[in-house]
Amino acid sequence: MPGANVTNLAIMVGQRLRGLPGALAAVLGMLMGPSLVVIAAAALYREFAGTLMVRAVLDGTALTAVGLLVGMGGQSLARVLRTSARSGRNAAWVGCALTVVVSIVVLVGVLRFPTAATVLCLAPVSVALAFYRRGPADGGGG
Amino acid sequence: MTDSSSILPALVVIFVPLSLVSVGGGPSVLAEMQHQAVVVHGWMTEREFADLFAISRAAPGPGALLATLIGWHAAGWTGALVASLAFFLPSSLLVYGGAHVWNRWRGTDWHSAVETGFTLIGAGLVLSGAWAMLASESVGLPALGLVLAVAAWRLLLPNTQPVILLAAGAGVFVAWRMGGLLPP
Numbered sequence: 001m002p003g004a005n006v007t008n009l010a011i012m013v014g015q016r017l018r019g020l021p022g023a024l025a026a027v028l029g030m031l032m033g034p035s036l037v038v039i040a041a042a043a044l045y046r047e048f049a050g051t052l053m054v055r056a057v058l059d060g061t062a063l064t065a066v067g068l069l070v071g072m073g074g075q076s077l078a079r080v081l082r083t084s085a086r087s088g089r090n091a092a093w094v095g096c097a098l099t100v101v102v103s104i105v106v107l108v109g110v111l112r113f114p115t116a117a118t119v120l121c122l123a124p125v126s127v128a129l130a131f132y133r134r135g136p137a138d139g140g141g142g
Numbered sequence: 143m144t145d146s147s148s149i150l151p152a153l154v155v156i157f158v159p160l161s162l163v164s165v166g167g168g169p170s171v172l173a174e175m176q177h178q179a180v181v182v183h184g185w186m187t188e189r190e191f192a193d194l195f196a197i198s199r200a201a202p203g204p205g206a207l208l209a210t211l212i213g214w215h216a217a218g219w220t221g222a223l224v225a226s227l228a229f230f231l232p233s234s235l236l237v238y239g240g241a242h243v244w245n246r247w248r249g250t251d252w253h254s255a256v257e258t259g260f261t262l263i264g265a266g267l268v269l270s271g272a273w274a275m276l277a278s279e280s281v282g283l284p285a286l287g288l289v290l291a292v293a294a295w296r297l298l299l300p301n302t303q304p305v306i307l308l309a310a311g312a313g314v315f316v317a318w319r320m321g322g323l324l325p326p
Contacts, residue, residue: 001241002164003233004204011237023238031230034203035210039222041197042211049193053320060288060315061196062275064308067289068199069169069272071296076166076265078297080258097262104266108173109273112181115174116159119263127259131252 006030077101084133093133100126149217150224152183157209157228164233166264168206172271175212176278185216188278195275200308206230288315 001008007030014026048054077097084093104122107113156178160171172195179185186194194215198208206229213225247253276289292311295302 001233001237001244002162003230003237004164004168004206006204007206007230007234008237008241011234012241015238015241020238023234027230027234031203031207031226034201035207035222035226038198038201038203038207038211039214041201042194042214045193045197053316056316056319057312058193058196059285059319060312061200061308062192063281063285063288063315064292064311065196065199066272066275067292067311068296068304068307069172069268069275070289070293071300072169073265073269073272074293074297075300076261076268080261080265100262101266101269104263105269105273107270108267109270110277112173112177112274115171115267115270116163119163119165119267123259123263126262127256130258130262131255 073101090133093129096129096133100129149183149185149221153213153216153221153225154228157225158232160209161229161232162236164206165260166268168204168208169271170264170267172208173267173274175208176271176274179212179216180278183216185212190215192275192278200305200312284318285315 007027010026010030011023014022014024016022018025045054045058049058080097081094084097100122104118107118107122108115156175160174164171176188176191176195180188180191194211195208198211199205201207207226209229210222210226213221213223215221217224244253272289276286281289288311292307295307
């Protein structure tokens, strides 16, 4: 499912408990307060962006956050490959999975293709590959 | 610089499609957000984008509030509101309408294929975002080392709270730079 994970979770819980009003209340509650906080932080940043210390804190935070993203992406990939290994998937599937991930990084990250179009083109390929590796062990996984 | 009458529609056009393809959460559309805000529309510099990214990650709430910040930076409070609606509403509607239907199919072959397929897409998108952020800055070797160390920590000890890692990483970096080990 697309969208921020906590927001989606809030919607599903709110929906289950109180239907549409519940989902609405949950998503607004999840976003209103934090969005005000984040805007206040950004307004403060505008005031103090010039100082060396603030500069260092922001650069350090951005780099660490990028590190967290790399870890997140790596973890998702590792999870897919690990479950594949447990159920005895072949090397061809591992190659396919890596190819999908690398293609996206090259297209979206390096060449800056539009994200939505790239996802629309590659998602069917990725899902089809995932589907066929589930077939009989010696099926036609070219 | 464009006036706000053209910024608001632009925010909608950018964020609605991104909302619908943000598989795996907000950071998956980071590369495109940066490209649109910095290169296509020139609302901010690369550095300002990196700063807003840092703020959105460190503040409480979903990191996807970066969309709100981009709107705010480009067109004030109206921009913040429009960007938030454009980015959070479409995916929310999809989840509201589709989540229980989707969960009913759990356990079937194609459900798990779709899940695996999109997990791979999400992983690729998140890594693209990281790539875009690193490529845009002149990142030195020590900084790259920090990124990789944090990534390795996240992989090996996934239960560490992100906020703690964020504070630790930023602390190390500040110490390096203030200690003169890194150029400002």
